[in-house]
Amino acid sequence: MENTNNNLKKLDQKTLSQSFHRWFWGALTCFSQEHMQTFGYMASMLPILKKLYPNHDDQVNAIHAYTAFFNTNPMLGSVIVGITASMEEARANGKDIDGETINDMRAGLMGPIAGIGDSLIDGTLIPILLGIALGMSSGGSPIGAIFYIIAWVIIAYFGQRFLYFRGYKFGDQAVNFLVGKQGAAVRRAIGIVGSMVVGGVLASWVNVTTSLKLKGADGKIFLNLQDKLNSIYPGILTVIVTLFCWWLMSKKHVSAIWTMVILVVISFLGVLVGFFNPGLSY
Amino acid sequence: MTINWLQAALLGFFACLCSNSCMAGQAVGNYTIGRPLVGGLVCGIILGDIKLGIACGVAMQLVYIALVTPGGTVSADVRAISYIGIPLAMVAISSQGLNPLGNTAADLAKSVGTLVGTVGTVLYYAVATMNLVWQSFGWKDVQKGNLDKLPAVNFLWPWVSHAIFSFLPTMLLTYYGATAVKALRNALPMDGIAMKTLFTVGGMLPCVGIAILLRQIVNKPTDFIPFLVGFTLAASLHLNLVSITIVSLLFAVLIYEIEMAKGSNKNPVTATGSSSVNDDDSNDDEEDI
Structure with missing residues (x-):
């Protein structure tokens, strides 16, 4: 690629925007277990390659760098697409960058970005938004759902757009604020918010109770277990069941589905001995 | 229906x-x-x-x-x-x-x-x-x-x-x-x-x-504490979720300030290149212990 003449190639806003929108919409539309986001990536790089390389053969040559396997958190992964856009621009201008350099960067970043993204977006931000939305939904009100739709779509669209253009502008320096010291501090701080909100969600919406009551010979109840438990710590059974599930999954490596099966067994036995009674009636 | x-x-x-x-x-x-x-x-x-x-x-x-x-x-x-x-x-x-x-x-x-x-x-x-x-x-x-x-x-x-x-x-x-x-x-x-x-x-x-x-x-036992605090705010104090979020923001600000202050004495150089991305991440985990 001998483009060392004076007129440097520069990607315009429109092309970058098109590339970003393709990623925003199409990161996972053609997903398979084998190639995951590879085709989404190629589709979003295509406008950029077409802009940078007028020659068709160069375009075909360039796209081969993006046939390698790719998978990351699609929200934060937007920054990686932005970085490749700037690297591709540098390559088209004759800088010492080849497909391998681009692929090493992608392969190196997709793991850490996936880990941070999954815990930050799926594991923290979405539960916080949903927690607040659930709180607005009492009495079957649609306001919570509407709040979530508006809040999340705005955050997702402009957040990803910001990340994409930050990636384009700063190249691989762009991820420092995610993985660096400040990024780690922000993640810990958001993690605290997430933990507390999730605790609040559990207490507000989940209520595991026992119906166990012991009656004396005269038919009077002398032990109402639920009342006793409430006087110790309100919601203690809910916390115990949750911690039990956590213990099964993280310490005993039981899968989520088997954990649910274990809960079925516990419920069945609990109903048999009268520990649980949902109080059903027509 | x-x-x-x-x-x-x-x-x-x-x-x-x-x-x-x-x-x-x-x-x-x-x-x-x-x-x-x-x-x-x-x-x-x-x-x-x-x-x-x-x-x-x-x-x-x-x-x-x-x-x-x-x-x-x-x-x-x-x-x-x-x-x-x-x-x-x-x-x-x-x-x-x-x-x-x-x-x-x-x-x-x-x-x-x-x-x-x-x-x-x-x-x-x-x-x-x-x-x-x-x-x-x-x-x-x-x-x-x-x-x-x-x-x-x-x-x-x-x-x-x-x-x-x-x-x-x-x-x-x-x-x-x-x-x-x-x-x-x-x-x-x-x-x-x-x-x-x-x-x-x-x-x-x-x-x-x-x-x-x-x-x-949760990576260590103390990570349960904010979760239990959130639970207690709702179960015992009956706060709603927006209120809990606001209370939690206070702790978030404190944690952020502490985290940022923590490393500044030890290693004043904070900006790291992308080549040390993985090292940097694992260092953060160690600092937490």
Whole structure:
């Protein structure tokens, strides 16, 4: 690629925007277990390659760098697409960058970005938004759902757009604020918010109770277990069941589905001995 | 409540839009249309009972509040939860004559939704497998240099996968399932042990969802403390979630300041190149101990 003449190639806003929108919409539309986001990536790089390389053969040559396997958190992964856009621009201008350099960067970043993204977006931000939305939904009100739709779509669209253009502008320096010291501090701080909100969600919406009551010979109840438990710590059974599930999954490596099966067994036995009674009636 | 063909087809269409690989994109499809709370609103509008739809959506959202899909492995399918599970739960609740806003209705919704959602992972893998066909077209196009055909591989052909494995199953299961759910009412009496177990499990299922989230955020025993503080604020002090969020922001600011101050004495150079990304990340973990 001998483009060392004076007129440097520069990607315009429109092309970058098109590339970003393709990623925003199409990161996972053609997903398979084998190639995951590879085709989404190629589709979003295509406008950029077409802009940078007028020659068709160069375009075909360039796209081969993006046939390698790719998978990351699609929200934060937007920054990686932005970085490749700037690297591709540098390559088209004759800088010492080849497909391998681009692929090493992608392969190196997709793991850490996936880990941070999954815990930050799926594991923290979405539960916080949903927690607040659930709180607005009492009495079957649609306001919570509407709040979530508006809040999340705005955050997702402009957040990803910001990340994409930050990636384009700063190249691989762009991820420092995610993985660096400040990024780690922000993640810990958001993690605290997430933990507390999730605790609040559990207490507000989940209520595991026992119906166990012991009656004396005269038919009077002398032990109402639920009342006793409430006087110790309100919601203690809910916390115990949750911690039990956590213990099964993280310490005993039981899968989520088997954990649910274990809960079925516990419920069945609990109903048999009268520990649980949902109080059903027509 | 019944589900007619038009309603079933609409539910099928929404099922194509969500899930993990979906036609409306990740942010809008999976993370918005696919969330049970939003699904509850959509199903409520389609089936003409928004209140009941939201009530079912809230119940199921609790179970799946932390649906993390590391490396593309799923333990539940949002298309099945939101657009098969919720409509069937709505029919079940209204045919059982339960109060839509009551706890028993919510517990029934959770049991139905979780069962459908777990079985529904089949659909997820089916779509992903069928996409391999379109991807093989894509590889040929790349080899031959037909780059203009790539957008169709990514945006158009997967619709066929979804027509077969999202639209049809959703339409058929909601249409015929509604009849089956009603038949179940007579087969299983409400005061029998099967229904009692079903409802008890329903009440506990969100604990699994929350536990999945805890597995993400708890690395050491003290990480349980903010979670328990949040629980206590709601259970004992009866604060609502917006109030809890605001209280938690105070702690977030404190943690941020402490974290930023912590390293500044030890190593004043904070900006690191991307080459040390991994080292940097593991250092942070060590500092925490």
